[in-house]
Amino acid sequence: MNPEAFVAAHTVVARAPLVPEIPLHLATEITPIWQATEAWLGEAGIEPPFWAFAWPGSQALARWVLDDPSRVAGLRVLDFAAGGGLAAIAAALSGAALVEVAEIDPLAHAATRLNARLNGVAVTEAPGDVVGGPGRWDLILAGDVCYEAPMTRHILPWLRGLAAAGAAVVVADPGRAYAPRDGLETIARYRVPVTRELEDRDEQEVLLQRLRP
Template sequence: MRGPAEAEAEDFVAAHTAIARPALVPEIPLHLATEITPIWQATEAWLGEQGIEPPFWAFAWPGSQALARWVLDDPSRVAGRRVLDFAAGGGLAAIACARAGAAVVEAAEIDPLAHAATRLNARLNGVAVAEAPGDVVGAPCRWDTVLAGDVCYEAPMTNHILPWLRGLAAAGARVILADPGRAYVPRGGLAEVARFRVPVTRELEDRDERVVVLSRLLG
């Protein structure tokens, strides 16, 4: 049963998005925004805060699209496994894993609106996605597979998460990093597993297409 705060957050997400289908994964409908400025301003007004992070949950970023496509193209990659969608945004990769038959799927986010979007999107697709509470960075490994899409866009973020992700890999998890050419992706300790050309919008990017490289992170 939804609590008042959860219901309010879900109502906000539903009111400021429309159901659309990501270009690379059209079989998964999502609650998405079409423009970044209006949803960003609405989020600041709703939270009563200025200078907040962009509402990453409102868009199907190229890294998440590539991860979802990779999973759906071969469901055996996650079927029966315990999966974490790290920095999940609106939960696209998590939903793909649930549809592919993962035993347990968790979505990790520190933004309550991202969790609200993931709940709405999971219900829209008729799948179950659990919330990984709080900041999971530093948590011991309890997953078989960890998907991390487009997380190396800032140096502080990369420096915060990369040692932990490498630790998960060393503990036996298969950690898949999806990078669409961001500046701070590590240059070593990666083994490429796939690449995708993902159509993107100039509302969010400086081009019409991003090449997303999926790599296994080595421990």
């Protein structure tokens, strides 16, 4: 079974509560798809299948884009740590000149391809790990990327460097412990309905914050 067939077989087409305009291939429970992914890969102890869910951060970014398409129209946009590509699809629907997704999980790329096809848009897959590489985007959308200390230490200097070079970097923070606390400008705030499969509550507040140069 190829990656796209695996994703399609273990998800259903559904809509995230904050962004009902965009249908996605989503899982309803985390444990079964996590176990199925481990079995398919023949590996144990893998990272959760982030691509199978519309996380609060990506929902907030997509809502922000769709509510004012001028925020991305004509721009080169990167959906960083894209998961299933929700923010990328919102940018493509809103008239971005180029939309790229950055992910290190091949199944996330497969999910993004399926989701983009479902919505009739085209997105480009950035190869490999883009962190540390040169920037070629006007806007970087980073949803819920500061959930672990090592991840934050890996990506934050690079994102700040892109902001210093002139790109707009918008980070979605659903209250994660390792999110940066300085050098930020809050540009939007959303309350996102969430499932207790993923969070310990029924609603999550998400701040969209722009990294200052």
